[in-house]
Amino acid sequence: MSSHHSPDSAAAHSEPTGLWHRPLKKTGWVGFLTTVDHKKIGIAYALGALFFLLVGGVEALIIRLQLMVPENELISARLYNQLFTMHGTTMIFLAVMPLSAAFFNYIMPLQIGARDVAFPRMNALGLWCFLLGGILINMSWFFDQGAPAIGWFAYAPLTDRQFSPDIGTDFWIMGLQILGIASLVGAFNFITTILNMRAPGLSMMRLPVFTWMTLITSFLIILAFPAITIALVELMFDRHFGTYFFNVDGGGKPILWQHLFWIFGHPEVYILILPAMGIISEVIPVFSRKTLFGYPLIIFSGAVIGFLGFAVWSHHMFTTGLGIVATTAFAFLTMLIAIPTGVKIFNWIGTMWGGRLRFTTPMLYAVGFIWMFMMGGFTGIMHSSPPVDAQQQDTYFVVAHFHYVLIGGSIFALLCGIHYWFPKVSGRIMDETWGKINFYTVFVGFNIAFFPMHILGMTGMPRRTHTYKEEMGWAEPNFWATIGALMLGFGILSCIIQMIYSYYKGAKSPNDPWGGRTLEWATASPPKEYNFAYTPVIHARDQVWEDRHGTPEKRMDKIAPDPEHGIHMPDQSWWPLITSFGIFFACLGIVFFRYEFTFFGSLSYTNGIGLLVVGLVVTLVGIVKWALEGPGGYHLYPDAEDMEEIRQSQSKN
Amino acid sequence: MSKRILPIWAGLMFLVMLISIPQCTFSGDGRWFNIEGQQSALDPKGPIAQNQADIFYLILWVTLFLFITVGGALALAMWRFRERKGDDPNYIPPQSHGHPLIEVGLVVASAALLVVIAIPTFGGIILKKQVPVHLEADAIEVNVTGYQWWWGFEYTEHGFYTANEIVFPAGRAVKLNLHANDVIHSFWLPKLAGKVDLIPGQVNTMWIKADEPGYFWGQCAEFCGDSHAYMLFRAIALPEDEWNEWLERQQRETIVGNGDYAPVKEDIEDRELVLKGAELYAQHCARCHSVDSRLQTMGPNLAHFGSRTSIASGWMENEPEELHRWLKEPHKVKPGNFMWYGFPDPSDPSRVQMEGLKDADLSDSEVDALVAYLYTLQ
């Protein structure tokens, strides 16, 4: 691979850009910290998310051990409350969302034949904000009162300073704000990339389903996150500046928090599940060797789910005393969501019907997903009915439901995606036998852990309770749930060990080990820095499948890069990292705005304003320098092997 | 070896699942499904819970039907179209893109099933919100207030308070007005009715009715802070004559009204101990706990404590040893509770507005005196 810097970018390099010259090193720490390559960023997202998945998993296992027997005294009530708060927050914001984002980053540009995302440096900012946000939230463990104990939906007025004077709550608020920035800049980027950077001929209705779901998810993010951002700002003002947004003494309405939270929170549920559905819609056709059944309907129902997601938030609030009309309207709208969801399941079965199914590890996870998601969907229909929900709300039945949807749904699909795309990312394939053993452990452990919770919920066990009395008769299901959770944890851990092992020692994989259908399988495994040496011209929905089995007129055309200019690549940059640290320190300043602590026996307090100002200045400087530096860029030239491939394809057509 | 380990492991796993999942549908004492457990929603004893359980079962059957048909199709597809040994690895099945008639048909069928669910749902929403006309006439009204972490009940028609045990006549509707004093709680009596939240700054309403006299367990169902898990309560539905007797008793004085908290009750074995208890009560308890049933102060009203069945808001039975443990070390029973740590100042939570038992440092004999005194309050 040869590279050289074109005249215009070379000019940019020679200009003084301030503290540092533009980083050029691609390897080592500098290469990692300044990268703008969507593939490296995607991998970093995945590693961060898997780390937090383990953290959240350990929290879950401690919770389960506490509940294993009645009136257990393994951990204190406060620690238990902190653990479930952090477990929920970690799993949603630090594990599932960033793991989805990892796939968006890595796979989506490959699927649309793009060289990178639209704004590579903004992409890096999203990554650093995600990692620093995760760190900020978890920093709370190291302060005197520890992590927040407010639940992941943090219902006011429990979060008021009067009831939660601890600094953990402030860490939680500001940590979520940083994570919100990460999600938002990511979503702006993905929307622009998908709409604007598709390969020639790749019309919207030829877009792979996973890319479609990325687009819908990104729209959900940009429209849903503002609600929680503002709710958190209002909560922060309540805690630091004595406003009355949720303070009952001053006339605040705690119910407003619930509305704002769930206007975000329900779309958030689809932010977690739609990428999963996208992955499944990629994997099932490949291993059924059939094109996706009802492609337009799958896309359309994904969009309908996203749209209806904004119209059903109050079904989380059926017990808060809404009026009859509101309750009925939200109940019926919620039931309607069952239809597009059902359509997707019908279509997946339709895809498998008449195909030739190969039960590889990804396919096992995909089929496991359909089974588990059906279970979670059916219990979802149950509490779409307010009378039933009145009994199930805030019980273990709901816990069972959303774990069936989020583990049996999202996590299964993400594991499916990991196994499916691992050869693409690493050039090595994960061992099938080991992978399947993991699958059975995870599948069975998951069911043993969460099926009993349906029974617990219907027999009256409320969620978020640190202990329970023996005479309630909840001992047996709880015991088995803990056993299952341990099995599940073991299975996930084994998966992660297998990933690490396969990365170094796995069998070498060809470019397309599965017989893939979409564009990412047309390039090398792992893809070269420039993804595609040529500009692919798309003629069909399942382009790679058509290349292999289709008629000649549907074959992909490959346009060679301009021999003079080569392939334009974005330059690396320090500024996303510096800007994200600025944001981090500004948020830390707000956390410490008035934090009282005992220092050698005397009461002291911090004044976060200094930190806040420093953070804002760093952020501002970072953004200005970022703008002045410009996107930059250098040019790469495809190597001989790539040029040969392009030449061959051109001579064929 | 490695070829055989997979089916062995998979088989083993499914065996574990087949054993364990049915196992956990039994409760410890051999009853199936714990269906009659203290807080089982599937053992309804009143019209609302009955209605809610009926709709649950209806949806259960509908979804079970769907699970069998859709799941059956999935299982059939998985079996019939799987790649078998010796199949041509390059076989390409016919590439069907979809069939609009099948798609539309399935959408219509699922919509029709939703209508089956939607109609009784609407009936259930109305039932829960409004007391039926025929029950309206002899309904009683109770104000429920949620505190961290106990329940206050005010019988508005009779003007008295009680705590943690709600008593009402069987066969009559009880209208509940739900208030919250601090954070959000949720009133849940699974055998009588699904939950409704108690939200500060607003008043929610619900109603319950027990068909027969009975003793029911309830619990707070919204996370409300440290001791959320310990915020239980009991509900007692009495026959009409016992209800009247209870009403009458609640309005009786339990202490002599001269300020030294001596009990009205005459036939007491160890009068000296009880009087010492009264003194301690006046000193350490009386600022938060009223023994006048017409007065509600910061803590649970204790006017007729001796006749209650449970203590520590339903977490423990009302027995002398339990009460002793509760008074001696309440923080070990209910973490973070204000009786021990004192009541925090709302404007500055780091300071204590009213001192708790932590600072009283009661000896065992003092606790005994308090226990003896409290049981005279009947």
Next chain:
Amino acid sequence: MSSHTDNDPLEELKKTSTGVENKKLAMWAFLASDCMFFGTLISTHLIYRKVYPDVEDVIDIFDIELTGFSTFILLMSSFLMALSVSAAHKNNLPSMRWCLGGTIFFGLIFLGCQVYEFQHFVFDKDLTLSSSIFGSTFFVLTGTHGVHVALGIFWLGSWLIYSFTDRYKRENALDVEVAGLYWHFVDVVWIIIFTVVYLVEYIEF
């Protein structure tokens, strides 16, 4: 990005799948999101106005003449912004600089009015963040808008200064246009805030 001198660089940027430049599309996505930010704040304010109509004597606090004036100024700044974008597209730098400067000047007047209004409310009318729920929602809503205006002034100011350097190129007209989109949005949001926070208070029911 790579310099094809024979083509209009602004046309080059439009060679995307949708024909809309990347930066503009991302800005539209951001504005859609920002709509939800302000939507949430405005609805919080309106909900509490409806629940507590008499918490403050709002008409006595407001100074509608001043706010009306600053609204007019902000509207005029949008007009100048449109002129600067047009000038930027024609690569008429002097005209663009004058119009940008005018936009910034009007923005600063608006911001000055807001600062005056805030200090007047706090010190003369005893309306603070924690004096009542009205104070809470009012200051957080209008304050957030003020921060948007301040950021806009900073952004436009940066382009004004940048346009005097030789690094300013023809294709930077797109960047000025994108900043203009933001500025117009902030202006439109103020029209909504002015209507639902200030003007409706004067309707006699």
